[in-house]
Amino acid sequence: MAGSGVGARLPSVRELTARHQASPVTVAAAIRQLVAEGLVEARPGQGTFVSGAPSPGRSGTPEFSWQTVALGERRAGEDELRALLALPPAGAIPLSGGYLDVELQPTAALGAALARAARQPASWARGPVEGRPDLRAWFARSTGSAAASGGAGGLREDDMLLCAGGQAALSTVVRALTSPGDTLLVESPTYLGILALARSAGLRVVPVPADADGVRPDQLEAALAYTGARLFYCQPLYANPSGATLAPGRRASVLAAVRAAGAFLIEDDYARDLTIDGEAPPPLAADDPDGHVIHIRSLTKSAAPGLRIAALGARGPAGARLRSARLVDDFFVAGPLQQATLELVTSPGWDRHRRALRAALRTRRDALASALARHLPDLVPSVLPRGGLHLWVRLPDGTDDIGLSAAAAAEGVIVFPGRPWYPAEPQAPHLRLTYAAAAPDLIEEGVRRLARAMAKTS
Amino acid sequence: MAGSGVGARLPSVRELTARHQASPVTVAAAIRQLVAEGLVEARPGQGTFVSGAPSPGRSGTPEFSWQTVALGERRAGEDELRALLALPPAGAIPLSGGYLDVELQPTAALGAALARAARQPASWARGPVEGRPDLRAWFARSTGSAAASGGAGGLREDDMLLCAGGQAALSTVVRALTSPGDTLLVESPTYLGILALARSAGLRVVPVPADADGVRPDQLEAALAYTGARLFYCQPLYANPSGATLAPGRRASVLAAVRAAGAFLIEDDYARDLTIDGEAPPPLAADDPDGHVIHIRSLTKSAAPGLRIAALGARGPAGARLRSARLVDDFFVAGPLQQATLELVTSPGWDRHRRALRAALRTRRDALASALARHLPDLVPSVLPRGGLHLWVRLPDGTDDIGLSAAAAAEGVIVFPGRPWYPAEPQAPHLRLTYAAAAPDLIEEGVRRLARAMAKTS
Numbered sequence: 001m002a003g004s005g006v007g008a009r010l011p012s013v014r015e016l017t018a019r020h021q022a023s024p025v026t027v028a029a030a031i032r033q034l035v036a037e038g039l040v041e042a043r044p045g046q047g048t049f050v051s052g053a054p055s056p057g058r059s060g061t062p063e064f065s066w067q068t069v070a071l072g073e074r075r076a077g078e079d080e081l082r083a084l085l086a087l088p089p090a091g092a093i094p095l096s097g098g099y100l101d102v103e104l105q106p107t108a109a110l111g112a113a114l115a116r117a118a119r120q121p122a123s124w125a126r127g128p129v130e131g132r133p134d135l136r137a138w139f140a141r142s143t144g145s146a147a148a149s150g151g152a153g154g155l156r157e158d159d160m161l162l163c164a165g166g167q168a169a170l171s172t173v174v175r176a177l178t179s180p181g182d183t184l185l186v187e188s189p190t191y192l193g194i195l196a197l198a199r200s201a202g203l204r205v206v207p208v209p210a211d212a213d214g215v216r217p218d219q220l221e222a223a224l225a226y227t228g229a230r231l232f233y234c235q236p237l238y239a240n241p242s243g244a245t246l247a248p249g250r251r252a253s254v255l256a257a258v259r260a261a262g263a264f265l266i267e268d269d270y271a272r273d274l275t276i277d278g279e280a281p282p283p284l285a286a287d288d289p290d291g292h293v294i295h296i297r298s299l300t301k302s303a304a305p306g307l308r309i310a311a312l313g314a315r316g317p318a319g320a321r322l323r324s325a326r327l328v329d330d331f332f333v334a335g336p337l338q339q340a341t342l343e344l345v346t347s348p349g350w351d352r353h354r355r356a357l358r359a360a361l362r363t364r365r366d367a368l369a370s371a372l373a374r375h376l377p378d379l380v381p382s383v384l385p386r387g388g389l390h391l392w393v394r395l396p397d398g399t400d401d402i403g404l405s406a407a408a409a410a411e412g413v414i415v416f417p418g419r420p421w422y423p424a425e426p427q428a429p430h431l432r433l434t435y436a437a438a439a440p441d442l443i444e445e446g447v448r449r450l451a452r453a454m455a456k457t458s
Numbered sequence: 459m460a461g462s463g464v465g466a467r468l469p470s471v472r473e474l475t476a477r478h479q480a481s482p483v484t485v486a487a488a489i490r491q492l493v494a495e496g497l498v499e500a501r502p503g504q505g506t507f508v509s510g511a512p513s514p515g516r517s518g519t520p521e522f523s524w525q526t527v528a529l530g531e532r533r534a535g536e537d538e539l540r541a542l543l544a545l546p547p548a549g550a551i552p553l554s555g556g557y558l559d560v561e562l563q564p565t566a567a568l569g570a571a572l573a574r575a576a577r578q579p580a581s582w583a584r585g586p587v588e589g590r591p592d593l594r595a596w597f598a599r600s601t602g603s604a605a606a607s608g609g610a611g612g613l614r615e616d617d618m619l620l621c622a623g624g625q626a627a628l629s630t631v632v633r634a635l636t637s638p639g640d641t642l643l644v645e646s647p648t649y650l651g652i653l654a655l656a657r658s659a660g661l662r663v664v665p666v667p668a669d670a671d672g673v674r675p676d677q678l679e680a681a682l683a684y685t686g687a688r689l690f691y692c693q694p695l696y697a698n699p700s701g702a703t704l705a706p707g708r709r710a711s712v713l714a715a716v717r718a719a720g721a722f723l724i725e726d727d728y729a730r731d732l733t734i735d736g737e738a739p740p741p742l743a744a745d746d747p748d749g750h751v752i753h754i755r756s757l758t759k760s761a762a763p764g765l766r767i768a769a770l771g772a773r774g775p776a777g778a779r780l781r782s783a784r785l786v787d788d789f790f791v792a793g794p795l796q797q798a799t800l801e802l803v804t805s806p807g808w809d810r811h812r813r814a815l816r817a818a819l820r821t822r823r824d825a826l827a828s829a830l831a832r833h834l835p836d837l838v839p840s841v842l843p844r845g846g847l848h849l850w851v852r853l854p855d856g857t858d859d860i861g862l863s864a865a866a867a868a869e870g871v872i873v874f875p876g877r878p879w880y881p882a883e884p885q886a887p888h889l890r891l892t893y894a895a896a897a898p899d900l901i902e903e904g905v906r907r908l909a910r911a912m913a914k915t916s
Contacts, residue, residue, distance in 0.1 A: 110582050171787050177528075329625070
């Protein structure tokens with residue numbers, strides 16, 4: 001084998017053609033292939049040389065196929081979440097998205113709060129793993145529960161645990177309170193982030209029907225009894241995507257059903273600061289003496305996507321379980337971000353922002369409804385949601401919501417199809433149209449583009 | 459039962475004393491207990507009244523016992539992590555802790571970086587879920603791998619994923635690449651955060667022996683073959699707690715063992731900026747053409763606990779798997795923190811900080827070794843670690859490391875016992891003594907206190 005090691009010169013194309021009785025084209029192609037794989041090296045004017053050990057790992061082309069076995073089956077549920085968080089293409093009008101438009105964010109107040117945090121070196125040091133007591137106390141008070149003023153039930157400072165945003169809080173709860181194979185009950189339709197999380201945690205998801213008054217207590221009671229589930233996820237206030245608020249007459253029966261089943265209710269209170277009409281009812285956690293409600297309150301929705309702060313409230317041993325889980329997940333939330341959050345929510349600018357936001361969301365919600373009335377009258381919802389960021393629009397029977405969303409994107413407007421928000425078969429085709437992500441005049445043009453897409457696909 | 463319902467007045471203490479033939483002290487105590495439980499209510503000047511239905515759920519005393527069944531078995535591994543992150547009591551000298559002392563943190567540079575971030579409103583907006591490209595590129599370059607300069611192997615910008623700190627990165631990797639019941643190989647002893655995480659994820663942990671030159675490749679090869687494990691966790695640089703660095707002669711065989719087994723190696727490169735002597739060898743990820751190494755690099759250790767930023771590097775389908783898992787876990791890292799991190803690491807102050815840190819860590823490491831030589835000469839390690847934050851001190855055979863740590867705390871010095879760092883039975887009793895958490899003169903006094911505790915317990 002002399003002459004065949006690293007650095008050895010290959011025979012010329014002519015020699016190889018003769019030796020192997022192959023055409024020069026074939027021989028040249030074979031050499032090009034060897035060069036492409038990094039196994040031989042062409043030195044102009046000198047010839048072709050063996051460039052290294054012929055192990056695939058050493059060539060210029062990495063060999064990842066071994067990962068197929070090591071990684072195993074792919075976990076479901078993440079594609080929709082990725083689509084939800086994708087940045088809209090330039091020039092397209094976003095009638096989709098889970099956050100406020102930049103124009104609606106309290107940019108100046110956020111900058112001032114962060115600048116104040118920058119002048120407090122102590123915020124970089126290590127604090128309690130549960131988060132700063134003053135910020136936890138603020139979150140407890142903001143649940144409006146009796147406990148904050150000394151009464152029974154509801155959440156106190158010690159029950160609160162700070163997390164890096166609402167999804168992080170949700171992830172901690174689901175992982176800490178379930179094992180793979182367990183059942184999770186959800187409203188249907190519901191937030192697709194919980195569906196992705198449940199699938200990645202190996203849970204069985206069982207949908208419970210909801211209507212314009214929120215989840216149906218009779219169906220919840222039946223589902224708890226039938227499945228033996230210990231965990232029910234819901235958004236009682238301006239649910240995403242439907243916009244429904246749990247009706248006052250249903251609150252007690254929902255809590256009673258959960259209590260009777262010895263189950264936990266995850267109250268994802270993502271939209272408390274996004275109220276448009278009237279006053280928001282108190283969270284379910286305020287009427288929960290025995291620790292059945294696990295409360296999640298995020299500031300990301302009402303301030304800015306970059307303010308990744310949420311609080312998780314839970315009482316009894318469940319609170320201890322969640323604190324331990326959070327510790328294993330990521331220790332604690334960055335101190336300067338906690339400091340900036342406290343500066344923000346205790347500044348006079350915060351209430352001003354909430355008032356301005358309320359007015360701006362009303363303008364945009366109504367602009368979207370008017371634009372629909374002008375260009376797509378069949379799609380106007382019978383009742384507008386009293387808060388939140390979205391209209392949940394029912395499409396004519398037989399419409400392909402995913403095809404329509406693709407056609408809309410081609411027309412330059414981003415909408416989100418309804419199907420991924422259902423844990424099972426959807427009852428009817430829907431679109432989720434966000435009014436918070438674009439200015440009113442863009443909303444008008446966006447709906448015009450959507451109407452063109454509908455005309456083309458129907 | 460007339461007169462015994464809600465609102466009914468209780469008999470006076472005098473009446474009750476007579477009726478039950480009990481002492482007034484006992485009766486008053488019983489009433490105080492009822493008041494404390496919220497069952498009766500004292501109205502000054504009027505008497506004591508039944509205040510509500512005596513159902514446990516409605517009383518002032520919440521009834522959490524139902525949670526026992528709903529929560530099920532407690533998951534192991536979290537207590538040690540909690541102890542590790544506990545703040546030291548006031549007045550005690552910390553020879554324990556995973557972070558730099560405040561005096562060693564680049565406080566001014568951090569404040570300046572955050573102030574600059576505060577002037578950039580765009581950082582509050584939503585960015586790519588993987589993190590800012592410029593910061594990801596910085597992390598890729600900082601691995602010193604060939605890829606950054608265009609060569610084969612190693613990590614590029616697109617392979618990097620930003621996470622909210624090293625523990626968050628680790629949590630994502632472990633959860634995304636395993637299912638409950640899978641086997642995780644670890645060096646022994648090893649970082650107790652990975653042990654807590656593995657236990658909470660339901661993994662089987664199998665220790666692989668390591669010595670002063672890092673993990674033993676022959677044992678790793680055998681363990682991979684014997685268990686069929688697809689995942690091996692290690693800290694090749696200044697391992698926590700042992701301080702060992704993987705010897706140059708072992709790098710190729712460790713990588714070959716992992717490659718032959720079709721497994722992943724998690725390289726927790728937590729201490730790259732904590733080098734004291736000489737230059738750190740390049741990460742294993744720089745010599746990994748086929749994506750076997752998953753690289754974690756954190757800035758929390760070398761800057762401040764509040765800078766919760768780490769990068770996760772992975773190539774091939776594994777990178778995609780991790781990006782999806784991170785999305786489900788917590789979407790993305792707060793933009794202003796990414797901005798501040800970029801400002802920090804690209805400022806001239808960063809290199810100055812690293813140089814000053816190197817000198818300060820050397821002073822403290824040597825101060826700890828000298829103090830041990832003076833007061834506890836049997837405990838001086840034979841070889842000092844070339845970087846990191848800790849000395850791993852072998853105790854005389856038969857010493858109870860946990861008892862000694864408790865006795866040391868009573869003397870006013872916090873040390874961490876060795877036992878929790880072993881996945882199985884420890885080979886010998888150890889203490890982990892941190893030199894980064896206290897100033898040199900306090901280190902001297904801390905060791906004196908430790909010597910007193912040893913004298914008392916032996």
